[in-house]
Amino acid sequence: MTEIDNAALDRMLQQAFETASQLYKERGFQRRVGFGSRPALISVDLANAWTRPGNPFTCDQEKMNGEIIPGMQKLLAACRANGIPVVHVTTAYEIPDRTSAFTDMGLWHCKIPIEVVDIANKDLWAIDSRIAPVHGEYTLLKKRASAFHGTELAGILRANDIDTIMVTGVTACACVRQTICDGLADGFRTIAVKECIGDRVPGAVAWNLFDIDAKFADVETVDTCMTYLNGLQRAAA
Template identity: 75%
Template structure:
């Protein structure tokens, strides 16, 4: 805990100096909320949210799951689209040319989430999908890369994506970067994004907020979901 506090203090000091530099050069602008939101939960499946796995992340039980539950409730009462994203692989033989892991297995143990182990890549039961919500399987870091996500969102007239999940340094970050590139307003929900390494969330959210998305607190995101839902109903 002492190390975490020291790291947070050091990062805060560094971010203060970096913010001055960014703002002086025109960074940290706001993309803003749009008229039609969707919630994208990235890799909040058991291999990432439950203890004892290579992909297990921090602050899942005490912060991320409760926050996502609140976002889901807001989306469901207002009729906003929800996409639950997970990752799994059909061919986990690293020597096979037919593997759908590509070259990613040369860096990380993606073979852990084999398709024949659905207990690992299934969405955490505490935030499990309800009928009408999408469950999207991806093969790469970004939820957009090689998937139907952008087309699904456009077909639903979505202009804003609220992104949660893990990890801040990889799948969440690349999803936000690709979401902006695809023309969506990108919102990172601050309390609902995690990682495995101390400092990784703070650094990535700071840098994402400067370049690729607006990092917004959970309370503001829920208020937005309710407000836009009320206006749409009216």
């Protein structure tokens, strides 16, 4: 789509959101879950296959380079300065052959091209070097959309007394959304970081964040999250 088309789409979405917001408020939606006292940052699929050009999973590069990566760099700096746990999530498969009699892809390959994320090609599923993990941060490998489904994530968070997850990454309509929904279902306060969530499809981020904010998480800006994170250190002092 052209810039003009995207601008028109944004205007239409905003008009739809205004109408829907009124309906939601009248019916008791859009409540706040709020920040807790023990947060962790969960970064979903900000690996090269999603953040860099040239892959079927590549997301909107303008938003990636202009908002998501810079926003993540700020969040990571605040987390590292304040001792906040960080989990980097990525996706890859050991048996990416669709004709194999047995594969760890399950049936997902029937819908999307997950066979292109081969665990043998580490560069594809490695976390983007601009936001690479540092010592003390955990990289979690998942096989499904949600970072919680079939993984150790919930157990790790509970073992460290985490009550709040700030979720970033891609894509808004799939892996980020599923992670947020499962996070809330597992009892964590869920925060979607507005500028640090992307997708491949125009309008997908805006629509999903609007809907997520109504039902599954608080959508908050990077600046709000930074203020919260830095305030934790002051409170502890």
